[in-house]
Amino acid sequence: MSEDRHKSNRVRMYLSGAEKRKRAKDKKDGEKVEVNKSKKLSHFFPRVSHVDGSCSQQPSTSKDAQSDTGVLITTGSADKVGVAKEHVDADITDDQDDGFQSDIGRWPVRSSQQMVEYWVNRGSSSLRNMSGPFVASVRSATGPQGEGHSGTVNRFCTKSFFERTLPNGEMVPRSWLCYSLSTCHVYCFACKLSNSTGNLATVGYGDWKHAKRDLEQHERSTSHCWNVIQLAKRASASCRIDEIMIRHANEVESYWCQVLKRCVSVISFLAERGLAFRGTDEIVGSHNNGNYLGLMELLAQYDSFLAQHVQQHANKGTGHTNYLSSTTCEELIAIMGTHVLDNIVGRVKEAKYFSVTVDSTPDASHVDQLTCVLRYMKNETPVERFVHFFNNAGHTGQDQANSLLRFLEANGIDIANCRGSVVRQRC
Structure with a gap:
């Protein structure tokens, strides 16, 4: 006889209506919480502030330019520029950028790893603003770029700064140079992300009178070249915009x-x-x-x-x-000498036991030099290697022994494994 399914003691496999309504309500409440946590669309678009050219007139559209930061900046006079800068600074204070907007002047002082990865993959094309609008930057007498030129605004950034002329006449774009519409200064994209020092990586550069000279010096500097190379190694060139x-x-x-x-x-x-x-x-x-x-x-x-x-x-x-040059030649000799010494020391440690010969003699300039030669076994064959020249600290045996012990300790060679020594001193 079959069992009645309505009188069965088995657990039901479907939800009741009350349970379904309860779960639907919990899901809706959870979605509201997540929506409240998310940033509003207006957060990603800065406020628009209109700047009057004077107390009674609005600036004309032919001489004014509205930047992508939403701030209307006038370029008619120094007073207008000052008013525009005040509004820009106010916007920056009210809405600090986290480093992911297309205005390099509003980036934080220190670049985070997340920010670096973001801009390394995206490139500098959206930050360059090489078409302006260019506004004269007010220089102060105490600033790093404006000694003796307090309040002058007669010079502007130009599009020619974004290109470099090679000796053969070829024009090469400066992809690393970015113009900030909020600060009216230029920045180095690579040095800014690398948290380097200098105006191009911190507060920006606005000395347009000497810009051509200073930009050429910066792009030839060792720190700039190193920063560009390090950013290039962070991502594959095939996936990069730049x-x-x-x-x-x-x-x-x-x-x-x-x-x-x-x-x-x-x-x-x-x-x-x-x-x-x-x-x-x-x-x-x-x-x-x-x-x-x-x-x-x-x-x-x-x-x-x-x-x-x-x-x-x-x-x-x-x-x-x-x-x-001889300077580069001597640096390469020093680097190669260090590698050779490391190789000899490694072989001495591998052989474990060694003997040492120390010989002191004056050179042509009558300066005593201490010569150190190590002798060790390699494949059952004795090998002697000169390892170091250092100035003789004294003429006694104790002085020579101290110099030798300092050298062995600096190179990690255990004097306990020494099985013989010869010390000579010539006058």
Whole structure:
């Protein structure tokens, strides 16, 4: 006999009407809470403030320009600019930007990681405002750019600042330069995101009289180039809006890497044979410029890349980067020497046991130098390696021992593994 389904003790698998109404009410209340938490559409659009040109007249539309921040700025006189700036500053105070709007002048002082990722992927095209409207920035006598020019507003930013003219006449856009419609200053996109120092990365730059000179100095600076390279490495160039800027930065980096490879090869050749590097001058093409520049000239005869580099960058004087100077050569020698020392120290630690020879002798200038040579075993074969030259701290055995112990401790070599030592001193 079948069981009556109405009299069954089984739990019902469907909700009652009251339960359904209760759940619907809870869902509706939850949606209201989420809506209240969300930002209103008006939050993403700044307020519009109209600025009068004078106490009795509204500014004419032919001379005025309304920025994308919603602030009507007049450019007729210094008084009008001052009134406009006051309204802009008031808007900034009332509605602080979190760094995600298209006005770089309203970004926070420090860029967060979320903000950096956002603008790295988006690029600087929406921030440049290279078509203006350009308003003269008021300079104060105590400001970093306006000493002796208090309150002058006779100069403006121009569209020509957003391009750079190369020596061959080619025009290259400055994709990193952005104009703020709220502060009437320009900023460096890369340095601003990298939290660097300087006006272009903090308060903005508005000294239009010297802008051409200062912008060229900034884009050649080491910090600017480093910031551009670091931002380029944060995302793939194929997914970037500013792909041209990224490609240009990569090309510049690759170019100087090729130059450095040739410099390192020449330095290694001369160092392995114990030959002198420098001559009586550093002029490319001179017969007295030494072995280093002489070998670079020889390679340039068969290497079109190096020949073009020497032709464009050699003999340009101080301040022009070419990586052919004695200063760069000495820096590369120091870096290579550090790597060689690290390699020798690593082999000594691998062999564990070693002996040391310390010899002191005066050089041609009558200055005592202490020579340190380490001897260790490699594949059952004794190997001796010179590791360091350091000034002799004294003429006694204790002084030489202290110098040796300081050197071994600085390089992480345990003196307890030393199995022999020879100390000589010549007068």
